[in-house]
Amino acid sequence: MTKHAPTLTAALADAELLYSHAELESTIAHLGREIDAVLDGECAVFLTVMQGALIFAGQLALAIRTDLEFDYVHATRYRGETKGSELHWLREPGVSLEGRTVLLVDDILDEGHTLKAVRDDCLSRGARRVLVATLCTKRHDRLVEGIASDFNGVELPDRYVFGYGMDYHEQGRNLPAIYALK
Numbered sequence: 144m145t146k147h148a149p150t151l152t153a154a155l156a157d158a159e160l161l162y163s164h165a166e167l168e169s170t171i172a173h174l175g176r177e178i179d180a181v182l183d184g185e186c187a188v189f190l191t192v193m194q195g196a197l198i199f200a201g202q203l204a205l206a207i208r209t210d211l212e213f214d215y216v217h218a219t220r221y222r223g224e225t226k227g228s229e230l231h232w233l234r235e236p237g238v239s240l241e242g243r244t245v246l247l248v249d250d251i252l253d254e255g256h257t258l259k260a261v262r263d264d265c266l267s268r269g270a271r272r273v274l275v276a277t278l279c280t281k282r283h284d285r286l287v288e289g290i291a292s293d294f295n296g297v298e299l300p301d302r303y304v305f306g307y308g309m310d311y312h313e314q315g316r317n318l319p320a321i322y323a324l325k
């Protein structure tokens with residue numbers, strides 16, 4: 144939790160439940176079937192963007208029947224705040240992406256800076272194609288050009304959200320639902 148951050152209890156008391164655990168589980172199961180159809184038997188590199196994607200990635204991987212090779216990157220631009228800034232790379236991919244299909248997995252497509260940078264990095268490492276899977280996408284007109292999710296679970300209003308991997312000042316990542324600040 145960042146210094147002087149408001150508490151999770153206070154945030155929850157003034158938050159709206161957007162998607163329940165049950166809704167998200169069934170959404171993720173459906174995403175798994177869509178991804179299987181597109182992979183068509185090809186073993187992709189399942190590249191999780193830590194840390195927010197941790198919970199979604201675990202559930203999504205179990206919903207995909209096609210064999211996968213796991214790897215992860217750690218890139219962050221919010222760093223416990225509710226507004227993003229410059230992207231910091233804390234871990235680059237560990238396996239070779241040359242000629243591979245990469246399934247890039249993240250919790251949220253918000254302004255798109257993070258996924259665009261990670262996707263471009265995968266392509267510069269020789270990935271044959273990069274498919275993007277997100278649990279949620281925020282609706283607003285600030286999305287950077289040239290990035291979109293190929294497999295998205297749910298849509299969000301233009302408000303700060305937390306839970307299901309996403310943090311409120313580094314709190315609340317393990318809440319089993321998605322909440323929005325009012």
Ligand SMILES: O=P(O)(O)OC[C@H]1O[C@H](OP(=O)(O)OP(=O)(O)O)[C@H](O)[C@@H]1O
Nearest residue numbers: 193194195219220221253254255256257
């Ligand atoms: O579309 P954008 O506006 O770039 O925002 C999306 C990114 O922001 C969050 O990461 P964050 O930087 O908060 O790091 P975290 O995953 O450790 O929470 C989230 O996990 C995405 O990776």
Ligand code: HPA
Nearest residue numbers: 253302303304305309310
């Ligand atoms: O609304 C958000 N909540 C949590 N993490 C985020 N990263 C980008 N946008 C958000």
